[in-house]
Amino acid sequence: MDERKKKVLLAIVKDFISTAEPVGSRTIARKYQLGVSPATIRNEMADLEEMGYIEQPHTSAGRVPSDSGYRYYVDCLMEKQTLGEAEKEYIRQRFSKRIREIQDVINVSAELLSEMSNYTSLIMGPYQKSERIKQVALLPLATDKALLVAVSQSNAVSNYLLDIPPSLTEADLERITRVWNSRLKGVAMAEIGKEVLDDIYQELYAYRKVIQAIVDVLLGDGDQSAGGHISLSGALNIFNQPEFKDLDKVRGILELLESPDVIREILANSPETGLSIKIGGENQVEGINECSVVTATYVVDGELMGHIGILGPTRMDYAKTVTLVETMAQQLREVLSKLYE
Amino acid sequence: MDERKKKVLLAIVKDFISTAEPVGSRTIARKYQLGVSPATIRNEMADLEEMGYIEQPHTSAGRVPSDSGYRYYVDCLMEKQTLGEAEKEYIRQRFSKRIREIQDVINVSAELLSEMSNYTSLIMGPYQKSERIKQVALLPLATDKALLVAVSQSNAVSNYLLDIPPSLTEADLERITRVWNSRLKGVAMAEIGKEVLDDIYQELYAYRKVIQAIVDVLLGDGDQSAGGHISLSGALNIFNQPEFKDLDKVRGILELLESPDVIREILANSPETGLSIKIGGENQVEGINECSVVTATYVVDGELMGHIGILGPTRMDYAKTVTLVETMAQQLREVLSKLYE
DNA sequence: ATTAGCACTCAATCCGATAGAGTGCTAACA
């Protein structure tokens, strides 16, 4: 892979990303100064095609990057980009209001990501398990039902209806709450292990069933199945992409995005740390083989809180998308840390 | 409007609803036994067109019902329909589980409506204002923040973050809660008028600011702007409609449906009681002039709780849709009444 | 009043010609 081939590949990828049209040798020679004639470029292109980096939709069309072409671009050719001052200012401004609980932060982030990228943004989290309990309360609703209210460090509130033995009085509930709060304030959900519980059991042996129910509900899939809340924004941006001018394709994608489980799967197999870029067929999830996904995680206090990502066509503006995802993950870390202090 | 014209119009509407193709005189003569020749039907059709009930996409095409044509069909020609036993059973079965709080009921209803109609279902409610308060609680989160938890008669839980004066102690909060619950249990939100409040103010004069904040948040747009929660299901069903095989049309509708406010507007101007059918241009909302909306309200205990509706193309199966909406509104009334007892 | 017959209209479909973009190959050139 000599220098000139790289330049040609870079030109093809860039041009195709911005025009969505197969790019020919003449175009490259004209728009990108390589100092060689179209014929030479054609030779290089033939080589690149043989290497699998580009392909031809049909004999007399220009070349289009293949998945591996994009991969090579992303790994070796792409120049880092940084957000403009105006964009940074816009982000700051959007984060400057309405931030009381974590869900506000998540929603704003999702909107920002999709607005600024023109693709679809996905955010998963915060994960119940990495949250610290700030407070719980049990409100009696009926003789056999109570409402469990759990507030996390980040002011996320969860409610669960609990079935309780009718014998429990209001005073009982208050006592459970009092003990629980005194022992478990600030403890991460995941750490509510047996040791901690034993402590409480000792004191509240009579109520062990209720305690167990509370633990189950807090740890388990009380709210959502594994993976926390899903926010999605800009799903309809896919209508902007010329490669999705086909009704069935659009429908397929939109149907996938309707399922939180699919979104969890899309986001889930990205690494714990750093950025992940999945290009076209690299995606495990069936049905988004013409899409790429850029994901990152956000971490607070050393705990993995969730994943964020952008989904767009394989012909996405990787440089910009990567910058956006990175910036936003960073923003999330900062804003959430403040919220947690 | 003689008898035969009605028959011809009915045939046109029915045929177009089921085939989505303009219907010609020959088709009518063949498929619907009117005992007359195509030529006669053509004459009737010319008359019907002059009356504005049908129109021609172009000279050599068949006829298509106009908005007024559908209107006449709905008002005068449509035969009532009733759900099959299998369908009723399916509804019963879907309602037989997971019903603990009102939102469960709403979600199941929305899914059922869209599944069974193949159109898009919209549900608004329950309205905060018609809910009765079962219980409130104030949990201290920080020195200047408290969580207000309000549980309604139907076990709907709402959470609000309140800013409170740092001077308030935990005991203060408990006292407010106790007085509030003893005075206002079972009172409808809308009835928290000045008289009731005066009563509380008297007892808790020192806390009047907090009380006022609570009232504001419960009554006002604490949660959503006027109109309660919005559930939507089956938005992608419009991909099934041949008249929406155009990307831009689909996009337009889907964009509208992304906005809760638009949905509120669509549902809002339907009458307090009974069924409403808005056909095409009869809809006030810009952008759904090629759609029809069938709506009804659900009422519990004499209180208007919310609106439900189905949105589909003007060429919708009105008979079936009406039956579905009516059935579901009835179901909602029943299930919710049980939930409230 | 109804109907058969017929001329007419118009969208949709198919077909062939054309234009244009782009390639690969060959031969010439530095």
Add this chain to the structure above:
DNA sequence: TGTTAGCACTCTATCGGATTGAGTGCTAAT
């Protein structure tokens, strides 16, 4: 040996014209 100009070739997209077929409106006969 690498580069380039030239050229024949391929394939898609587009456009116009002919054809088809469904359906109408009108007229004249029943």
